[in-house]
Amino acid sequence: MSTEGIEALTGANLVADRERAEGARFRGPDPRTGGEGPLAVAEATSGEVADAVAAAVEAAPVLAAWTPQRRAEVLRGLADALDADGEAIIAVADIETALGRARLSTELARTSNQLRLFADVVAEGRYLEATIDAPNPDVVPPRPDLRRQLVPLGPVAVFGASNFPLAFSVPGGDTASALAAGCPVVAKAHPSHPATCERTARALRAALTDAGAPPGSLSMVHGQGVEVGSALVEAPGIAAVGFTGSRAGGRALHDLAAQRDVPIPVYAEMSSLNPVFVTDGALAARGEEIADGFLQSMTMGTGQFCTKPGVLVLPDSAEGASFAERVAEQAGAHAGGPLLNGRIASALAEQLARTRAIDGVEVLAAGEVTERDGFAARPTVLRVPAERFLAEPDLAAEHFGPMAVLVTASPSEQITVAASLEGQLTATVHTEEDEADKITELVEELTRMAGRVVCNGYPTGVAVTHAMHHGGPYPATTNPLHTSVGSTAIRRFLRPVAYQTAPQALLPPALRDENPLDLPRLLDGAWTTAPVER
């Protein structure tokens, strides 16, 4: 095993300005061998968790007081720090995840660009929603001088995902948007890539220290089981939780947070089938192209994307049969790829064994799952008629890995299948221009179920931009109002405060008459950077 990038790591918990390793050591997996990963890390003790939270509580008012400009500069510094350590980060992440350097290099660029996007959002300033209404004694009820802005919610616990060790882990979107909002972060390192977590946390923490941020701004704790995560969510100092991972894991944290004396929001991005619907017209016009694109999307990252299309609903026709044949052929010839860890491999193998045995299920491609001597899987493709799919909820459960179900359906069955599905991150339709009238109802169902409706494309690949929504109704997430990707992700960690008839000296700078921060503000209903003149 190469140890490039690992030498500098200690496996300690990074708690405020200290390294602490009071608990038992454990190792992540080595997906290429099925053995143990390169770094023994220390399970965080309850004391270490408590101290990380306490330091975050202490850091919170300091970070909250920074101007948007300063915060934007710091976020750019964090992006640069990740890029500067890029080679080592990618090397460590590849050892731990076997995702390959090419993919990880793109993922790192995405991760640092995400920090820069939030820097732009913060510098632009409208995210603060500074709002000032002139007093009016003549309305019912009378209106005093009222000024409103958003303030940071407080320390955020971040739980990263195994499948994106950078973009959705310690340096990922939850951490970026929480820091952008002005909230300290206590990140739970993912036990599948703890060295990557340490490496990236060190880069971020060094940049934060250089920028004069308080020591509790970003801590990182290791934990193998549920104890460390539970302690973090239950810590009274934690104000919100960002999570990307399994449905069971996200739901457990949601439930814990809801049962607290002071319940806190949990933004969990969990499971999704990402159904794809193919119309007669699309099938006739470009069936082969869609089949190829679908297989590529479904096997990307060995099917370990939260946006992996896991169901494709297609016409019960001769063209549909050719489509399935082509997918089956390509899946059968596909080399497959590594899985992230043994838990994912064994869960997939068990789930597939059950699903393949369901009455009426036809196995078009039987991709085996390797659980020893390296974790790997080749693609599995099943086919069922719509009425069997509707009768078997196990077929509509996310299979994390390269697996998809083709569902043959009449146009009216397509609607029934769509209506039967739970909340989704994405829903896709392949259709031709002249079919618009025929598929209105289907598109309405897709809008009901999903956070993102993809037309004539594939759900994998999540752009980081203003118009992105990476969320959706439960169980895609625990909170359908919010996104974990894109500029509006910052809202999860902000809350409004209004000031009534406050003297200038007591107002936060963003709300003072002269607008010292030169922010865009909603002044009597219109956005302007003008001062208040009364």
Next chain:
Amino acid sequence: MSTEGIEALTGANLVADRERAEGARFRGPDPRTGGEGPLAVAEATSGEVADAVAAAVEAAPVLAAWTPQRRAEVLRGLADALDADGEAIIAVADIETALGRARLSTELARTSNQLRLFADVVAEGRYLEATIDAPNPDVVPPRPDLRRQLVPLGPVAVFGASNFPLAFSVPGGDTASALAAGCPVVAKAHPSHPATCERTARALRAALTDAGAPPGSLSMVHGQGVEVGSALVEAPGIAAVGFTGSRAGGRALHDLAAQRDVPIPVYAEMSSLNPVFVTDGALAARGEEIADGFLQSMTMGTGQFCTKPGVLVLPDSAEGASFAERVAEQAGAHAGGPLLNGRIASALAEQLARTRAIDGVEVLAAGEVTERDGFAARPTVLRVPAERFLAEPDLAAEHFGPMAVLVTASPSEQITVAASLEGQLTATVHTEEDEADKITELVEELTRMAGRVVCNGYPTGVAVTHAMHHGGPYPATTNPLHTSVGSTAIRRFLRPVAYQTAPQALLPPALRDENPLDLPRLLDGAWTTAPVER
């Protein structure tokens, strides 16, 4: 008992387009006599609740498809309908609540103006957050054509409060903002003013029918205990809950909703102490004026406001003693007023008996509570030193009624008391201009704990405007990100959906190139009503 406005009422549940009264009848209270209210209403059966929800589910896509302009017109129609029935509504509400016609007349104006504010918000269109980003294949990750807007969350269950039978009940802010968002409403009538609920629901439903809204757009169900409310929150068709009321009630609904198979957001506005801090400077400059204003604010509506100031922290000085003496004198001479129902009266009496007996508590004004032959209370004022207040959590619990605790404290104890308080709807400070430097830390604590920071004023009175925030950290609400008053209250009932590479014909009108609705849209980061030209 006068029955003005009651004759036309039936006491039925208003379920879709039917009146149904299958359950046992019950009556609300008559606060002026301590007897029974004027109308026997029918407890909703589980079938009636289920049918109301089913009709709302059916109405949802119809309301969602309305243009913002049409929705704005309908909201104005609802406001006009309430005003047109104003005399009867006020008469019925006065019989049921004893709040007095003057106050109820102001409350009705506030309620219809609130609907008009949401009409303006919807017509203006920015609330939809229509966002369009140009594709860019050169960024990492590449950006396809992405367009995002908000869509209605789905049917909303609304639970009104006893203390505002109009502005925070069936026709109140939750219903107004849910309908403005495009969500059908199933309102749970408040058992303390069921006739008022029926009268206002009839006015709103008639206007909705006139406007061509589907029958399930607004239903209303009666319930005396917890069964009807629980059934509503647990109904799979309900997508969100708006609640104004007690901490126990709001928490119970929050817990029920969190335990559902599909958890849903609960926006509960619950309890608040609304602490007031008075500095040395303010006390010296205008102690008498503050004392008088405080007493007025605390006794308004017989202290039954969620923004009633329940604690005042003042200097432990000779001026502080004079202040307390003045408050005590005026409280002692105050005639008091009616309470809304027997439950409130007995809860207040029991709570006061406990609180007054706490060691170290000095009773400055012993306002008795009447529980028979009409519910009423005169103001109670207690005084304790800061260290006793800090040691006795019962003193920091909301007393719903005309009761306040004066806490004597040194400047450093003021901070300690502030830091000890839970989340609040409001926090107030009376201070002089030259003290700004001395009270920075106090104002930081107020910002931490409260949704609205009031300076040199009183927390009662909640303006309905863009910059209002009527919310706050738990237990003021169950969700600190949202407000129940002001234009941003609409956000509670909307969720984002993004469309990726969608043909024009499949896009919702708000996101089409030509901008057929003439909405302000965030086009590549800038607000404009211009079409997309590519």
